[in-house]
Amino acid sequence: MTDCGCDKAKAELEEYLHNELCSTDAEDIREHLAGCxxxxxxxxxxxxxxxxxxxxxxxxxxGDLRDQVLLKIRTIQATH
Structure with missing residues (x-):
């Protein structure tokens, strides 16, 4: 276990939020966040x-908005 530092914590923050880090990296960031x-x-x-x-x-x-948008898309596609 090491203090990962702010650069690493911020660089891997999104992966940390989505639980996409290995347990060691997640623990390093968790410890860093506790003190920073x-x-x-x-x-x-x-x-x-x-x-x-x-x-x-x-x-x-x-539903009516969705239908209007789809109709407009189909109209544009038909003319191109």
């Missing part, structure tokens, strides 16, 4: 953004 206010703040921003994107991906357009 700046990197912990970056983690918070990353979590907020990840949650916002996940919420946005669950939303769907109203």
């Amino acid at each position: 206010v700046d990197c912990e703040s970056e983690l918070h921003v990353g979590r907020v953004l990840t949650e916002a994107v996940q919420r946005a991906c669950r939303e769907t357009a109203p």
Whole structure:
């Protein structure tokens, strides 16, 4: 176990958020975050953004809007 430092923590933050790191790297970053206010703040921003994107991906357009967009796409495709 080593202190990974801010550069490594910030470079691997997204993978850390998505649980895509090996356990050793994840533990190094977890320990670094526990003692670094700046990197912990970056983690918070990353979590907020990840949650916002996940919420946005669950939303769907109203049926009539979807139908209008698809009709417009088909009309454009038919003329090209």
